[in-house]
Amino acid sequence: MKILLLVSAFNGLTQRVWCDLRRSGHDVSVELASAHTDEDGLASAVAMAAPDLIICPFLKHRVPQQVWGKFPTVIIHPGPIGDRGPSSLDYAIAEAAPRWGVTALSAVEEMDAGPIWAHREFDMPQDPPSKAALYNGLVADAAVECVREVVAKAADPRFRPTSQDQVPRPIDGTRTRPSMPQSARAFSWSDSATSIVRRVRAADSAPGVRGTIDGRVVSVYDAAVGETVSPGTTPGTILGHDGDAIAIAARDAAVWIGHVKEPANLGGNGVKLPASAVFDVADRPALTAPAALRAARYERRGDVGMLRIRAYNGAMSTRQCERVATELRAALAQDTRVLVVTGTDAFFSNGINLNVIETAPDPAAEAWANITAINELCTLLVSCVSQLTVAAFGANAGAGGVMLGLAADVVVARSGVVLNPFYDMGLYGSELHTYTLPRRVGAGTAQRLLTEKLPVDADDAARIGLVDAVGPRDAAAFDGWLWDLAESHANPQWHNSALDQKLRLLGDAFPPAYYEAQELSQMARDFFEDRNGFAAARAAFVGKHTPDRTPARLAAHRWSLTGER
Ligand code: COA
Numbered sequence: 001m002k003i004l005l006l007v008s009a010f011n012g013l014t015q016r017v018w019c020d021l022r023r024s025g026h027d028v029s030v031e032l033a034s035a036h037t038d039e040d041g042l043a044s045a046v047a048m049a050a051p052d053l054i055i056c057p058f059l060k061h062r063v064p065q066q067v068w069g070k071f072p073t074v075i076i077h078p079g080p081i082g083d084r085g086p087s088s089l090d091y092a093i094a095e096a097a098p099r100w101g102v103t104a105l106s107a108v109e110e111m112d113a114g115p116i117w118a119h120r121e122f123d124m125p126q127d128p129p130s131k132a133a134l135y136n137g138l139v140a141d142a143a144v145e146c147v148r149e150v151v152a153k154a155a156d157p158r159f160r161p162t163s164q165d166q167v168p169r170p171i172d173g174t175r176t177r178p179s180m181p182q183s184a185r186a187f188s189w190s191d192s193a194t195s196i197v198r199r200v201r202a203a204d205s206a207p208g209v210r211g212t213i214d215g216r217v218v219s220v221y222d223a224a225v226g227e228t229v230s231p232g233t234t235p236g237t238i239l240g241h242d243g244d245a246i247a248i249a250a251r252d253a254a255v256w257i258g259h260v261k262e263p264a265n266l267g268g269n270g271v272k273l274p275a276s277a278v279f280d281v282a283d284r285p286a287l288t289a290p291a292a293l294r295a296a297r298y299e300r301r302g303d304v305g306m307l308r309i310r311a312y313n314g315a316m317s318t319r320q321c322e323r324v325a326t327e328l329r330a331a332l333a334q335d336t337r338v339l340v341v342t343g344t345d346a347f348f349s350n351g352i353n354l355n356v357i358e359t360a361p362d363p364a365a366e367a368w369a370n371i372t373a374i375n376e377l378c379t380l381l382v383s384c385v386s387q388l389t390v391a392a393f394g395a396n397a398g399a400g401g402v403m404l405g406l407a408a409d410v411v412v413a414r415s416g417v418v419l420n421p422f423y424d425m426g427l428y429g430s431e432l433h434t435y436t437l438p439r440r441v442g443a444g445t446a447q448r449l450l451t452e453k454l455p456v457d458a459d460d461a462a463r464i465g466l467v468d469a470v471g472p473r474d475a476a477a478f479d480g481w482l483w484d485l486a487e488s489h490a491n492p493q494w495h496n497s498a499l500d501q502k503l504r505l506l507g508d509a510f511p512p513a514y515y516e517a518q519e520l521s522q523m524a525r526d527f528f529e530d531r532n533g534f535a536a537a538r539a540a541f542v543g544k545h546t547p548d549r550t551p552a553r554l555a556a557h558r559w560s561l562t563g564e565r
Helices: 012-023 039-049 088-094 131-154 193-201 318-332 354-359 363-382 400-406 433-441 443-452 458-463 475-489 492-508 512-529 534-542 556-562
Strands: 002-007 027-032 053-056 073-077 099-106 116-123 209-213 216-228 238-242 245-249 253-261 272-274 296-301 304-309 338-342 388-393 410-414 418-420 469-471
Touching: 002 012, 002 039, 012 027, 012 131, 012 418, 012 458, 027 039, 027 556, 039 556, 053 131, 073 131, 088 131, 088 193, 099 131, 116 131, 193 216, 193 253, 216 245, 272 354, 296 318, 304 318, 304 475, 318 338, 318 363, 338 475, 354 363, 354 534, 363 400, 363 433, 363 512, 363 534, 388 400, 388 475, 388 492, 400 433, 410 458, 410 475, 418 458, 433 443, 433 512, 458 469, 469 475, 475 492
Parallel strands: 002 027, 002 053, 053 073, 304 338, 338 388, 388 410, 410 469
Antiparallel strands: 073 099, 099 116, 209 216, 216 253, 238 245, 245 253, 253 272, 296 304
16 A cells, blocks of 8 residues: 655654554655645645555644545544544643543544544553653554554445544543643642652653743753652752752652753753753762663673663763763673663663753764763673673664664564664764674665665564564563573573674674774764764754755655655
C-alpha cells in the first residue's frame, strides 16, 4: 500500500511507525506539515504522493479539507475515545488518570472529532512518568498497534470507520479540553514534593513549568522527589546539589530539578541546561540525588554487574560523561564476569550535549572536550578484556549514543526501540564508530547507514547485525530478560572463549586508538574550522528551527521529480 506519513516532525513515534510499515512491505513516504506555510502548498505536496492512505502519527497542524476530502486520512490521537485537544497527555499525568488510551480517527473539519478506526487503552504507571517517556513508551506501543489495525482495515473495501457517538467510551469522563495553560501547571514551593514533581513531569519535555528559583523565573524539567526536609526549612530554599541537579525545599521533602530553561522572553538564552550550570550552587552542600537522576547506578548480582547510565534527553555533556566514566571504571574493576551497560526506559544516549555546547563561551572547545569525554567511555568498553561487556538499548538512541553502545562486545535492544546510527549535524562523528560499526555490520552496510541517515528499529537492527538480540518490549520483562542473558554469558566456558577471541581481534588489527585518532582529526576540522556547518546545524537543532522542506531522504514521493534522495 502507498502510505504517506503526514507529520509535524519526524519524531520518535513517527520513526517507529515508519520502520514498522516499511518492514511490512508498504511503500512509505513522509511529508512535514511544518514545512508548508499554506494549505495549498501542503495539499499539492500530498497530491504528489497520491497515497492510498495518509497516517498522521504526530500532527499538531490542521489537515486541510483538500487533503482529507480526497485521501483517507487517519489521525493518531494520544488520548482515549472522546478525549479531544492538544494537551491530552499533560492532563492524564497531571490528574493521575488510572487508565489512558490512543485513538485512530479520520481527519474531519473539527479536530479529533472524526469517526474511529481503532483504539487501545492501557494502565498508567503509578509513579508519574514524564510526558516524553509516556509518549515514547506506552503511547507509542498503543499507537503502533492502532496503525497496524488501520492499515489492515484500509485494505478492506467494506470497512467504514464508526462515528464517535456509536462507540462506547472505554474511559469515563473524556471530553474536549483546551491547551493546558501555564496557570494550570503552576505550583508553589509550599506544595507537597510529590504534587510538584507530578506537575513538572506532565510538562516534560515541553513546555516545562514556570517556577521561581533563587529569585529567577525559569521553566523547570527533569524532577524527582528527594529526602524529607527538616521542619522549619523555608520552601523554595536551594538545599544543595549533585551532578546536574539541584535540590529545592518543598513543603515536606526536597524536589530535585535536573534541568531548567531561562525563557528567552524574560531575557534568558531559551536553552534547556543542567540546573547546576544555571544556578551558582558551588557553595551549597553536596548531597546525593535520588536514584532516578543519578548519572549512573551500579547493581551486582553474582557474576553480573549492571550499570544504568542516565542523561536527560540522552544528551551527555562533558561533565556527565566524566561522571559516567568514574562509575564505569569502578564497574569494570569488579570481579564480575559480565558487565551490562544500559540506559533508562526513556533514553539510552543521544551523544554529546548540543545544548551545553551551543551555550558554552567557546563552543568548539566545549565540543572537543565533550567528544573526547564520550570517546573515553567507548575506549573503556572496547579495550576491556577482564569482563565481557553487554550494551542494552532499552530505549531510543541516536548518533554517538548508538556508537557508544556498539563499543560493547554484545549489543541487544528492547523491541520497539528506534536507533539513528548516523551523524547529521555537520559532523564526521567519532565514538570509535569507524572501528566498531563495520565490524558489526560490514563495511558496505556501515557506509549505507552513515550516508542514508535513516532510522532502524530493533528488529531491523537485528536483521543487519547492528544488535545481536532483541528482548521483550515490556520494560520489566526486558530487565529480567537482560539479567538472564548476562548470566548466560557469564558461563565460564563461553565467557573465556569470547574474551580470547576479543584479545585476538584487538591484537590483529590497528588498535582502537588508531581509529580514534583518525576520527578526531576529522572532528577537529568540523569543530574548529566548521567546514560542514556544525555551528548552524547545532543552532537550528537547539533553537528548534522548523525545516523549510521535508528532507529528501524521507520524501520518497518527490524522488522521481527531484532526482534527490
Ligand atoms: N544534545 C542536546 N539535546 C538533545 C540531543 C543532544 N545530542 N539529542 C536529543 N536532544 C533533545 C532534543 O533537543 C529534544 O529536547 P526537548 O524535547 O527537551 O526540547 C529531546 O532531546 C528529544 O529529541 P528529539 O529530537 O525531539 O527526538 P526524536 O526522537 O525526534 O529524534 C534524534 C531523535 C536522536 C534523531 C535527535 O534527537 C537528534 O538528531 N539528536 C542529535 C544527535 C546528535 O547529533 N548528537 C551529536 C553528535 S554525537
